[in-house]
Amino acid sequence: MKTAVFKIWRGDAKGGEFRDYTTEVAEGMVVLDAVHEIQRTQAPDLACRWNCKAGKCGSCSAEVNGMPKLMCMTRLSEVPLEKPVTIEPIKAFPVIKDLVTDVSWNFRVKKKIKPFNPRPPDAPDGTWRMQQEDIDRVQEFRKCIECFLCQDVCHVLRDHQMHDKFIGPRFLIHVAALEMHPLDTEDRIEELRSSQGIGYCNITKCCTKVCPESIQITDNGIIPLKERVVDEFYDPLGWFWKGLKRLLNR
Amino acid sequence: MPHYETFEYDVLVIGAGGAGLRAAIEASAAGVRVGLVCKSLLGKAHTVMAEGGIAAALANVDERDNWKVHFADTMRGGQYVNQWRMVELHAKEAPDRVRELEAWGAVFDRTKDGRILQRHFGGHKYPRLAHVGDRTGLEMIRTLQDHGVHQGIDVHMEHTILSLVKDGDRVVGAFGYERERGRFKIFRAKAIVLATGGIGRAYKITSNSWEYTGDGHALAYDAGAELIDMEFVQFHPTGMVWPPSVMGILVTEGVRGEGGILTNKEGKRFMFDAIPENYRSQTADNEEEGWRYCQGHKDARRPPELLTRDHVSRCIVREIKEGRGSPHGGVFLDISWIKQKLPNAAEHIKRKLPSMYHQFKQLADIDITEQPMEVGPTTHYIMGGVRVDPDTQMTRLPGLFAAGECAAGINGANRLGGNSLSDLLVFGKRAGEFAAKFAKENQHGPVEREKIDTVAREALAPFESRDRESENPYAIQKDLQETMQDLVGIVRHETEMREALERIDKFKSRAEKAAVTGNREYNPGWHTALDLDNLLIVSEAITRAALERKESRGAQFREDYPHKDERFGSVNTIISKAANGSMEIRLEPLPEMPDHLKQVIEENR
Numbered sequence: 001m002k003t004a005v006f007k008i009w010r011g012d013a014k015g016g017e018f019r020d021y022t023t024e025v026a027e028g029m030v031v032l033d034a035v036h037e038i039q040r041t042q043a044p045d046l047a048c049r050w051n052c053k054a055g056k057c058g059s060c061s062a063e064v065n066g067m068p069k070l071m072c073m074t075r076l077s078e079v080p081l082e083k084p085v086t087i088e089p090i091k092a093f094p095v096i097k098d099l100v101t102d103v104s105w106n107f108r109v110k111k112k113i114k115p116f117n118p119r120p121p122d123a124p125d126g127t128w129r130m131q132q133e134d135i136d137r138v139q140e141f142r143k144c145i146e147c148f149l150c151q152d153v154c155h156v157l158r159d160h161q162m163h164d165k166f167i168g169p170r171f172l173i174h175v176a177a178l179e180m181h182p183l184d185t186e187d188r189i190e191e192l193r194s195s196q197g198i199g200y201c202n203i204t205k206c207c208t209k210v211c212p213e214s215i216q217i218t219d220n221g222i223i224p225l226k227e228r229v230v231d232e233f234y235d236p237l238g239w240f241w242k243g244l245k246r247l248l249n250r
Numbered sequence: 251m252p253h254y255e256t257f258e259y260d261v262l263v264i265g266a267g268g269a270g271l272r273a274a275i276e277a278s279a280a281g282v283r284v285g286l287v288c289k290s291l292l293g294k295a296h297t298v299m300a301e302g303g304i305a306a307a308l309a310n311v312d313e314r315d316n317w318k319v320h321f322a323d324t325m326r327g328g329q330y331v332n333q334w335r336m337v338e339l340h341a342k343e344a345p346d347r348v349r350e351l352e353a354w355g356a357v358f359d360r361t362k363d364g365r366i367l368q369r370h371f372g373g374h375k376y377p378r379l380a381h382v383g384d385r386t387g388l389e390m391i392r393t394l395q396d397h398g399v400h401q402g403i404d405v406h407m408e409h410t411i412l413s414l415v416k417d418g419d420r421v422v423g424a425f426g427y428e429r430e431r432g433r434f435k436i437f438r439a440k441a442i443v444l445a446t447g448g449i450g451r452a453y454k455i456t457s458n459s460w461e462y463t464g465d466g467h468a469l470a471y472d473a474g475a476e477l478i479d480m481e482f483v484q485f486h487p488t489g490m491v492w493p494p495s496v497m498g499i500l501v502t503e504g505v506r507g508e509g510g511i512l513t514n515k516e517g518k519r520f521m522f523d524a525i526p527e528n529y530r531s532q533t534a535d536n537e538e539e540g541w542r543y544c545q546g547h548k549d550a551r552r553p554p555e556l557l558t559r560d561h562v563s564r565c566i567v568r569e570i571k572e573g574r575g576s577p578h579g580g581v582f583l584d585i586s587w588i589k590q591k592l593p594n595a596a597e598h599i600k601r602k603l604p605s606m607y608h609q610f611k612q613l614a615d616i617d618i619t620e621q622p623m624e625v626g627p628t629t630h631y632i633m634g635g636v637r638v639d640p641d642t643q644m645t646r647l648p649g650l651f652a653a654g655e656c657a658a659g660i661n662g663a664n665r666l667g668g669n670s671l672s673d674l675l676v677f678g679k680r681a682g683e684f685a686a687k688f689a690k691e692n693q694h695g696p697v698e699r700e701k702i703d704t705v706a707r708e709a710l711a712p713f714e715s716r717d718r719e720s721e722n723p724y725a726i727q728k729d730l731q732e733t734m735q736d737l738v739g740i741v742r743h744e745t746e747m748r749e750a751l752e753r754i755d756k757f758k759s760r761a762e763k764a765a766v767t768g769n770r771e772y773n774p775g776w777h778t779a780l781d782l783d784n785l786l787i788v789s790e791a792i793t794r795a796a797l798e799r800k801e802s803r804g805a806q807f808r809e810d811y812p813h814k815d816e817r818f819g820s821v822n823t824i825i826s827k828a829a830n831g832s833m834e835i836r837l838e839p840l841p842e843m844p845d846h847l848k849q850v851i852e853e854n855r
Contacts, residue, residue: 051460055612058294097771098772127365
């Protein structure tokens with residue numbers, strides 16, 4: 001059987017190094033299979049997260065040959081096996097051990113975003129009516145599996161470590177899904193501008209490129225949100241209208 | 251004496267899939283303090299994998315549907331050994347639970363008049379599954395998660411519970427460890443809800459992830475609760491069979507709901523060959539009628555591909571065994587043929603089954619809009635589990651509740667697709683509600699330190715292997731999985747199952763010698779070793795229950811007893827731990843069904 005060499009980062013918050021593991025590879029294998037095989041036979045304490053093994057849960061995010069990937073959806077036939085395959089943890093978050101990182105920041109960020117708040121039901125039986133074409137966009141955003149690969153490649157988080165000023169593409173898409181939900185009545189535009197830091201995104205579209213769900217993060221989510229922020233806060237004509245409305249309402 | 255960090259809650263929920271999250275939300279709404287412990291990160295539990303939809307008689311697509319039809323469908327699918335009261339509650343309450351998800355932000359696919367769309371699924375008479383393409387589970391777990399995090403619930407991610415803590419008969423807490431540092435923790439609670447999901451990792455070919463090691467089943471059993479119906483393990487008819495590394499990954503029944511057909515290597519649509527008597531009047535006579543059913547024609551009956559999962563799995567096994575299988579040991583599932591019927595078939599398939607399209611394209615180089623898939627049965631779900639009161643979900647141990655897959659009763663001998671997600675919601679809510687009520691009526695119980703220290707010492711044993719024979723925990727797990735797959739799988743026989751019991755005994759002694767390297771910090775080898783005990787308990791329970799039920803019914807097929815036997819049609823198998831620590835099994839008569847429900851079944855024959 002054919003073999004291949006995997007250079008896997010081993011270590012913890014204090015530091016670490018790449019270690020080489022040679023293992024057999026078979027037709028159809030994905031990177032996660034190789035990691036499991038190494039775990040089973042050579043390095044039982046090699047830490048990695050995984051669950052569904054079908055690209056649906058977003059647990060096994062890592063960088064394979066420097067590219068942010070779900071290990072379960074990256075087939076070995078897509079990567080050159082003549083040279084060692086490097087596997088390392090994602091970079092935007094602190095390492096816990098080996099391929100496992102501390103992503104708890106993401107859960108704290110989400111908690112701060114104003115939750116869904118629907119309008120009163122449309123029908124006496126407490127239900128709503130929505131047309132499919134009005135929810136297609138929101139459904140696209142709700143495909144997100146929270147693998148955080150978009151957060152990993154976002155230079156604002158990865159290179160500039162501005163986690164306290166910017167919520168990252170994942171949560172801009174979360175806000176977009178709420179803002180564009182036909183039933184939602186909440187207004188999240190002020191926070192987008194201030195505490196959530198949407199202005200830091202300069203639409204390099206790296207997030208869109210790595211999204212395993214092919215969500216058009218930048219074009220369909222972030223840019224329309226930026227437009228809403230501009231309309232609300234930076235449009236002089238808008239200020240004038242709002243002022244006038246306030247006067248008339250008095 | 252070692253120091254353990256201690257947390258105190260009114261209600262502790264173990265497991266954060268659909269049932270656990272729904273229970274936590276409900277308990278929190280009742281005004282008690284709630285802790286939620288989960289093995290993985292929040293939102294990654296197996297619910298996320300559910301594809302097809304949530305079964306609820308909303309009657310949005312077919313106005314003839316109502317709770318009575320759903321009740322009758324579920325009882326028929328379960329071959330009448332279900333707990334009728336759970337089936338009744340489930341059928342009646344599922345619609346409200348689905349509507350509630352919409353109020354919390356879920357975005358289901360819509361009908362033309364803007365209501366929640368419903369799709370056809372196996373064993374359901376009318377289109378009943380509320381869905382979002384083929385990613386309904388993701389929608390459900392994300393909705394519950396995003397709603398739940400604003401309800402003041404304390405979430406402990408990546409924690410595993412090793413043992414329940416008791417005071418007399420009553421359960422008063424739980425003891426476990428966190429993965430990150432490997433530290434032990436005590437959770438004191440007035441009431442505990444088990445919502446740990448299934449046991450799929452006991453088998454080699456499974457759609458379940460590493461988490462599903464029967465933890466709730468084993469925790470409850472060890473603490474003195476009963477397990478029922480453990481012989482009924484659902485082998486989903488359509489898992490991927492190629493390439494080998496993806497073997498077992500689920501292919502949604504939604505493919506068949508949208509018109510997908512099963513064929514053998516001769517191109518024959520074999521499901522028309524063996525339609526069971528009790529489904530004959532509901533099944534299409536010919537291919538055209540089957541297609542019209544999938545297109546929503548109300549006068550048409552379902553194609554045989556949409557018969558119950560137990561039956562479809564057995565037909566697939568028959569085709570493979572008799573040499574008519576596909577090249578990689580499965581059969582063909584073809585949705586691409588609908589291009590003969592629909593002008594824009596490829597687009598239609600991609601819209602209705604996006605993740606299936608993606609999954610096959612990426613993992614198997616198959617374009618499902620052009621080529622058939624190869625599929626075969628995969629271990630998917632266990633109908634059996636912790637015995638609970640149908641109304642309150644409390645076990646026979648005061649303060650211990652269970653809901654979702656780890657509880658039992660609603661599904662009988664076979665679960666209908668789509669009934670799982672609704673089960674999680676209906677009984678998750680009930681468990682949360684009654685656990686909160688119990689917590690309000692009771693005080694915290696004392697935690698006995700000695701017992702906890704024993705559990706901790708045993709849990710650390712795999713690190714103390716220097717002077718003894720040692721075993722690789724991964725190797726034991728693999729051997730157990732192969733044993734269960736080969737000897738207690740879809741087709742069962744007494745001789746093979748006796749052999750399985752002998753091997754399980756040997757695995758138990760091997761598990762005692764399990765050894766791991768490295769330290770306690772995020773060490774998967776150690777975690778695998780600790781999960782072995784639970785896997786061994788559920789494997790033994792499945793095997794003993796399967797031996798006891800000397801008949802074939804639903805998911806249980808006995809080669810040596812190939813027919814239904816009325817003597818077993820009115821009993822459940824009950825498993826409990828005897829005083830000497832051995833596993834005890836007995837048969838118990840089903841509770842008598844009230845006349846008005848018998849009548850509902852008659853009316854829907």
